[in-house]
Amino acid sequence: MTERPARPGVFGAAAALFRKDLLSEWRTRVSTNALLLFAFAVLVLVGYAVGPASLSPEDRPTVHSVLLWIVLFFSAMTGLARAFVKEEDAGTAAALRLAAPPPAVLLGKLLSNLALLFVVTLFVVPVFLAMMSFELKSPALFLLLLLFGNLGLASACTFTAAIVAKASAKGTMFAVLAVPLLLPPLVGAVMGTRVAATETELSAGLDFVRLLVAYDGVVTTAAFLLFDAVWRE
Amino acid sequence: MIRVAQLGLGLAMAVIIWASFLWARPAQNFVGESSRIVFYHVPMAWVASVAFLLAAWHSAVFLKKRRMESDDAAAAAARLGFVFCVLATVTGSIFARVMWNAYWNWDPRETSIALLLLVYGAYLGLRGAIEDPERRATLAAAYALVAFATVPFLMFAVPRMYASLHPDTVINARGKVEMSADIRTVFFASSFAFLALFAWLFSLDRKVSRRLREARS
Numbered sequence A: 001m002t003e004r005p006a007r008p009g010v011f012g013a014a015a016a017l018f019r020k021d022l023l024s025e026w027r028t029r030v031s032t033n034a035l036l037l038f039a040f041a042v043l044v045l046v047g048y049a050v051g052p053a054s055l056s057p058e059d060r061p062t063v064h065s066v067l068l069w070i071v072l073f074f075s076a077m078t079g080l081a082r083a084f085v086k087e088e089d090a091g092t093a094a095a096l097r098l099a100a101p102p103p104a105v106l107l108g109k110l111l112s113n114l115a116l117l118f119v120v121t122l123f124v125v126p127v128f129l130a131m132m133s134f135e136l137k138s139p140a141l142f143l144l145l146l147l148f149g150n151l152g153l154a155s156a157c158t159f160t161a162a163i164v165a166k167a168s169a170k171g172t173m174f175a176v177l178a179v180p181l182l183l184p185p186l187v188g189a190v191m192g193t194r195v196a197a198t199e200t201e202l203s204a205g206l207d208f209v210r211l212l213v214a215y216d217g218v219v220t221t222a223a224f225l226l227f228d229a230v231w232r233e
Numbered sequence B: 001m002i003r004v005a006q007l008g009l010g011l012a013m014a015v016i017i018w019a020s021f022l023w024a025r026p027a028q029n030f031v032g033e034s035s036r037i038v039f040y041h042v043p044m045a046w047v048a049s050v051a052f053l054l055a056a057w058h059s060a061v062f063l064k065k066r067r068m069e070s071d072d073a074a075a076a077a078a079r080l081g082f083v084f085c086v087l088a089t090v091t092g093s094i095f096a097r098v099m100w101n102a103y104w105n106w107d108p109r110e111t112s113i114a115l116l117l118l119v120y121g122a123y124l125g126l127r128g129a130i131e132d133p134e135r136r137a138t139l140a141a142a143y144a145l146v147a148f149a150t151v152p153f154l155m156f157a158v159p160r161m162y163a164s165l166h167p168d169t170v171i172n173a174r175g176k177v178e179m180s181a182d183i184r185t186v187f188f189a190s191s192f193a194f195l196a197l198f199a200w201l202f203s204l205d206r207k208v209s210r211r212l213r214e215a216r217s
Helices: A010-028 A030-050 A060-080 A082-090 A093-099 A102-132 A139-164 A170-198 A202-232 B002-023 B034-065 B068-100 B108-128 B133-161 B181-216
Strands: none
Touching: A010 A030, A010 A102, A030 A060, A030 A102, A060 A082, A060 A102, A060 A139, A060 A170, A082 A093, A082 A102, A082 A139, A102 A139, A102 A202, A139 A170, A139 A202, A139 B133, A170 A202, A170 B108, A170 B133, A202 B133, B002 B034, B002 B181, B034 B068, B034 B108, B034 B133, B034 B181, B068 B108, B068 B133, B068 B181, B108 B133
């Protein structure tokens, strides 16, 4: 009697899926290149049109925070939708269904989307700050907002991507479905970033961080609870 | 029995419309007669919220029991909720023009209702994008529940974090209804009538969906 290989646990399977996604992304770099080029194009457009000097100083914090999150949001929209669509396109979704339990699939995809989003953020934020001469009075608050804002973006987008992979008109549907889910955290993140640009105290904008943390917790939990039904469909 | 209830609802609506314009007096601190819109705007906003709750509830039941009747109910609630949400937005916008001189000014409440409209739109759009009924039901239910979990962040967190121009809501922090007796009577009658109207349309929509499904199978 041959011994069956031990099935990995949820975290093991998620880690394997994460590694597989990183590897296949590293080999082609399709998503990363598309994302970075898109982000760069938007940054150039925004930087050229709005520039550092064309706004009066009191308008800058508001306009710059909005623009920064718009760039991040649209970059996320172009890149994160691929997570499940590419499995369906390549015909590997069925194998993935057999190989790993549903929570592991969601966790693995969430991690790879999060990695992708952080790569984009690492590129966009320094360029944006330099290009727009956007000065932050409270960098700590800004970093917290980026961290929890990205977590929320990744969670909501990964779940939406799983739904969209089964629908027609995938590209359009992804934006249609993701925008209502992402509006609350984006409003919070934009307002928090404005506070980070005008106030030196971290505590001044802590309410927005709390909003984001609560949102991340709720949306991630909901995604894990509901993913089973979506994935098996 | 049903006929009598429908007739009664029609009569009640007629009386409420008459009373809302001719019997109830305009409230204090509002421009001209603008306070009368409360008899239509608030019940519609309430119905839109109730419909949203119902859509989420029936979506959860569908995922649990896998019966297509629950999907019919969720879809019916979302379709009607969308209509009432549009009506609440339009009436609110008219009121905003009279009171604050602008149809739209991104007041926290206006932002919340815009989000609710977006969610309803996305849900109905998703339903349109999936052919297979079972798959449509599952994915739409999952989306409705995630949306249901995220909407409160804007509906409740943001409006309370910022000052709003919106008149105090009927259910307010002080825990009592601050309306004069005549306005209160018409207001609650109107809320009840709109809820009844919604219940009627809701059952009709479910019936139509069931018949259509039976005809196809």
